[in-house]
Amino acid sequence: MRIRPDFVEAVQERFGAEAHELAGTDPEPINEWVKDKTLARIPTLFDSPLDPMTAMVLVNTVFFKGSWVTVFDVARTRRSEFRNFSSRLPCDMMYKKDRMMYMENDQLQAVRLPYSDEKTWATIILPKMEGPAEVASTLEQTWEDLNWELRGRTVELRLPRFRLSAGGSMKSALRQLGLKETLEPRGGFLKMSDDLSVHLSEVMHKATLEVNEEGTVAAAASGAVMKAKSIAPKPPVAMTVDRPFLFILSDGLGSVHFLGQIVVPELAGLEATLSEL
Numbered sequence: 001m002r003i004r005p006d007f008v009e010a011v012q013e014r015f016g017a018e019a020h021e022l023a024g025t026d027p028e029p030i031n032e033w034v035k036d037k038t039l040a041r042i043p044t045l046f047d048s049p050l051d052p053m054t055a056m057v058l059v060n061t062v063f064f065k066g067s068w069v070t071v072f073d074v075a076r077t078r079r080s081e082f083r084n085f086s087s088r089l090p091c092d093m094m095y096k097k098d099r100m101m102y103m104e105n106d107q108l109q110a111v112r113l114p115y116s117d118e119k120t121w122a123t124i125i126l127p128k129m130e131g132p133a134e135v136a137s138t139l140e141q142t143w144e145d146l147n148w149e150l151r152g153r154t155v156e157l158r159l160p161r162f163r164l165s166a167g168g169s170m171k172s173a174l175r176q177l178g179l180k181e182t183l184e185p186r187g188g189f190l191k192m193s194d195d196l197s198v199h200l201s202e203v204m205h206k207a208t209l210e211v212n213e214e215g216t217v218a219a220a221a222s223g224a225v226m227k228a229k230s231i232a233p234k235p236p237v238a239m240t241v242d243r244p245f246l247f248i249l250s251d252g253l254g255s256v257h258f259l260g261q262i263v264v265p266e267l268a269g270l271e272a273t274l275s276e277l
Contacts, residue, residue, distance in 0.1 A: 003056055007192045022057070025049040030059055034221045037061040041208045041219035050225065055198055058224040064249060064257065066115035066122075067215035072096045072159075074213050074272045082160050083243045084264050085130075091160040091267040094213055097236060102153040108142065109239050111157060112150055115215065120257075122216060124159065125246040126239065147254060158240040161213070161272065162265035164247075167206030170222075174203060201225050209247065209260050213272045218249060218258045 011017040022029060027046035034045045038061055045059065072094040080093035101112040110125045125142065171183065181188055187196040207220040249258040 002195075003193055004191070022050075025052055025054070027057075030057055030223065034059065034061055034223075038063050038208075038219035038221060041217065042206050042221050045204055045206055045221050045223050051201065054201070054225055055193065055195070056225075059221065060223075061221040062219065062257065064120070064216070064218040066117060066120055066217075069114045069116050069118075070096065070098050071215070072213035077161070077213065077272065080158075080160070081242065082162075082265070082267060085244065089264075089267050091162070092270070092272075093240075093242070094159050094161055095157070096159075097154065097156045099152055100155045100157065101150040102155050102237065102239070103146065103149040103151065104237070105149075110142070110146060110150070111155055111239055119252055121250055121252075122211075123246075123248040123250060124239075124241060125248070126241055126243070127245070130243055143248075153234060154236040156236050156238045158238075158242070159211070160241060160265070160267060161211065161270045162262065162267055163208070163210040163270055164260050164262060164265045165206075165208045166260075168204070170203040170205050171200075207258065207260075209258060210270070211247070212270060216249070220258065 008019050012019060018033075020029065020033075027048075027050055030046060031044045035043050041063070042061075050057065073096070076095040077092050078095070080091055081088045082091045083089075103110050107129070108125055108127050110123060112121050112123045114121050123146065125146075175183065182200045185197040185199045189198045190196075192198060202223075202225040204223040204225070205220070206222075207218070209218045210216065244261070244263045247258075247260045247262055248256055250256050
């Protein structure tokens with residue numbers, strides 16, 4: 001099956017994409033490319049050989065390393081516990097008292113922390129009700145209104161040092177979202193190939209996120225397989241993130257770059273500083 005040269009030229013010109021030819025079904029060259037682009041945060045994207053009928057693999061990576069505008073003081077970090085839905089896990093609980101963008105209602109607490117690049121923020125949303133359904137539904141209910149409700153407030157924030165890694169096939173989720181035709185051989189990719197049978201046979205995604213006293217490191221990779229206002233000061237408010245929460249990396253336009261539902265994070269053996277890259 002032949003990929004149209006004008007398609008390859010277009011993605012190279014418009015998106016700065018790279019085009020490489022695979023010698024067979026071994027995904028190692030793809031994994032090495034992903035490992036390099038994410039600075040080894042994601043060592044592999046595909047864990048098994050590709051289907052022999054694979055015509056093309058479209059791979060995308062995102063990498064972010066950001067330092068907080070105001071870091072957490074390592075000397076204030078204490079041993080504590082994080083309560084997930086079924087157990088209590090020991091963790092290093094960071095502490096910072098500062099003026100932050102904050103909001104609270106009957107359902108949740110939320111705080112937004114800026115990074116030193118002055119264009120990226122981390123938003124932490126902590127539901128007051130505990131349980132999987134509450135965590136999962138919180139973002140849909142609040143994200144659009146959050147920017148209008150956040151106000152400057154002195155907050156005593158306690159946040160665990162954590163790392164989260166997740167990934168796998170996105171095919172089923174994409175079908176549920178209505179992306180069905182692209183997953184069937186119905187001639188939906190004729191600008192890519194003259195072959196009517198070309199379609200998406202698999203979409204893989206992996207992401208990793210690490211948060212500590214200095215800041216955040218995040219990376220993600222996706223692979224699509226083509227087959228043939230000022231008021232009197234208020235007292236500080238306490239926000240202790242010791243149970244499942246949402247962590248969102250976004251920009252000034254509200255575009256979400258990373259979103260994690262933090263339920264069973266990796267909490268042990270994590271450094272207080274960002275690794276050198």
